[in-house]
Amino acid sequence: MNIFLMSASFPIDHLTIQEMEDLIKMANARDEQDVSFLMNTKDWKDDRNTGFVILAYSEQDQLLGFLVAYDLFGLNTYEWSIVVHPNVRRRGIGSALVQGLQNSLKERGALGDMALSFTDEVGHQFLHQTGYEYNSSEATLQAVPENSDLTKNIFVRTFKEEDKNQLIQLMQDGFGDMPYETEELISINTTVQGRTLYIIELDQQIVATVSLAENDMGIWVTAFTVKHSLRGQGIGSSVLQWVKNDAYARHQPKVLLDVEIDNKDALSVYKKAGFTPIHQVDYFTRT
Numbered sequence: 001m002n003i004f005l006m007s008a009s010f011p012i013d014h015l016t017i018q019e020m021e022d023l024i025k026m027a028n029a030r031d032e033q034d035v036s037f038l039m040n041t042k043d044w045k046d047d048r049n050t051g052f053v054i055l056a057y058s059e060q061d062q063l064l065g066f067l068v069a070y071d072l073f074g075l076n077t078y079e080w081s082i083v084v085h086p087n088v089r090r091r092g093i094g095s096a097l098v099q100g101l102q103n104s105l106k107e108r109g110a111l112g113d114m115a116l117s118f119t120d121e122v123g124h125q126f127l128h129q130t131g132y133e134y135n136s137s138e139a140t141l142q143a144v145p146e147n148s149d150l151t152k153n154i155f156v157r158t159f160k161e162e163d164k165n166q167l168i169q170l171m172q173d174g175f176g177d178m179p180y181e182t183e184e185l186i187s188i189n190t191t192v193q194g195r196t197l198y199i200i201e202l203d204q205q206i207v208a209t210v211s212l213a214e215n216d217m218g219i220w221v222t223a224f225t226v227k228h229s230l231r232g233q234g235i236g237s238s239v240l241q242w243v244k245n246d247a248y249a250r251h252q253p254k255v256l257l258d259v260e261i262d263n264k265d266a267l268s269v270y271k272k273a274g275f276t277p278i279h280q281v282d283y284f285t286r287t
Contacts, residue, residue, distance in 0.1 A: 001091050003064065005100045006055045010070075012044045016055070019063045020044070023085060030086040031120075037140075038081035038116050038281065039068045042216050048193060050074065054100040056084075056093050064088050067097040069104070069113070074188050077112040078105065098130045115284040124282070132284035137261040141275035142218075142254045143240075145247035152202065152238040159190060159197040159209075166206050167199070174225030185211070185223055197223075200239055207235055212243065219247040221257035240273040 008016065024036050043049040051070030058064055065084035072079055080101060084093050105113055115132050117123040124134070159167070164186065171177040171185070189197035189211045200208035207230050211223040221243055226236045240255075247255045259266050261280065 001088070001093075002059050003093060003096045004057045004059070005096060006057065007100065007104055008053050008055070010043060010045075010049050010051045011047045012053060016053075017044055020053070020055075020066055023063055023066070024083055026086055027083050033118055033279075035081070035083050035118075037279070038118070039083065040070050043070060044068075051078075052104060054097050054104065056097055056100075065093045065097060067101055069101060074192070075184060076108070076110055077114070078110055079114050079116055081116045094126055095130060113286065117282050117284065119280050119282055124284075127284045131287055133287045135283045135285045137280055137282045138258045139261055139267070139277045139280050140256060140258050141270050141277050142256045143244055143273065143275045145219075145244050145252055145255055146274075147245055147248045148241060150238045150241055150245075152234050154207075154235065154238050154242065155201040156198050156239075156242055157201070159186065159199055163199050163206065167209060170206065170209055170225060170227060171223075173228050189213075189223070200235070202230075202235065208239055210239055210243065212246070214250070214252070218252045218254035218256055219243065219250070221255065224257070236269050237273050240270070240275075244274070 012020070021041070024039065024041075028034050028036070040051070043051060049070060051068065053069075054067040056064045056066065063085070065082065065088075067080055067082045069078040069080035071077065082094050082097055101113070114135070115127050117127060119137070164183075167186070168179045168182045171182040172179075177185075186197060189195045194214045195211065197211045198209065199206055200210065206227075208226040209223065210221060213220040213222060221240070224236075224239065226239070244255055255275075257270065257275065258281075259270060
């Protein structure tokens with residue numbers, strides 16, 4: 001089969017998006033799972049997001065499959081996923097798309113990439129064959145926004161420049177982040193539209209931080225951590241309740257977050273706060 005590859009950066013034109021969405025619908029019906037979540041469909045039309053697509057066409061100009069890569073945090077590292085037409089799988093289309101990806105990453109001087117897949121044996125096997133190895137898994141959880149009283153008298157405010165040193169220490173304590181990583185996070189969450197970085201205080205002391213990203217799906221909780229010495233005292237639960245209150249006030253449909261499957265303590269906190277798992281995503285890195 002002759003395969004013709006094309007690439008395009010975000011935003012994607014309307015006709016191409018229609019082709020891509022039609023292909024996703026066929027794949028969803030065949031596989032009984034919604035791959036649109038992996039493909040970051042909400043960002044295709046947005047020129048503020050850094051990403052690109054690789055499109056595979058037949059000689060008859062039929063879309064056979066495509067790969068979407070996006071730079072989620074603005075760090076020139078890309079997450080990507082593939083969807084192939086159900087009727088032409090196992091014919092080298094996926095491998096051709098991955099080769100097109102590698103060429104595009106090289107042209108962009110990308111610092112790295114990571115493949116996303118649902119927990120699927122066929123998908124995992126394909127990634128192994130193309131030189132990628134399993135790295136980690138995350139569960140996506142969601143909760144319904146609600147208006148309720150906080151269990152602790154926390155004070156939530158937006159980040160100020162004078163918070164930087166304490167935030168660096170908090171991030172290092174919570175995630176092992178280096179100072180430059182925290183500075184990059186600060187830049188992203190204070191300059192990108194729809195993102196906000198918050199500082200949480202208790203008794204006038206900084207005890208936690210959380211970043212929120214707002215999009216069509218709802219409010220996403222990211223970079224959330226509580227000072228290690230104060231964990232287990234209900235601060236995390238109060239922050240999550242505040243987030244649900246904030247989402248309720250903004251008339252958002254849901255609150256969402258990702259957490260590593262191995263992080264049992266965090267999973268327990270989220271579930272107690274009313275978050276329920278909706279799916280799992282597996283991450284693969286190039287060997």
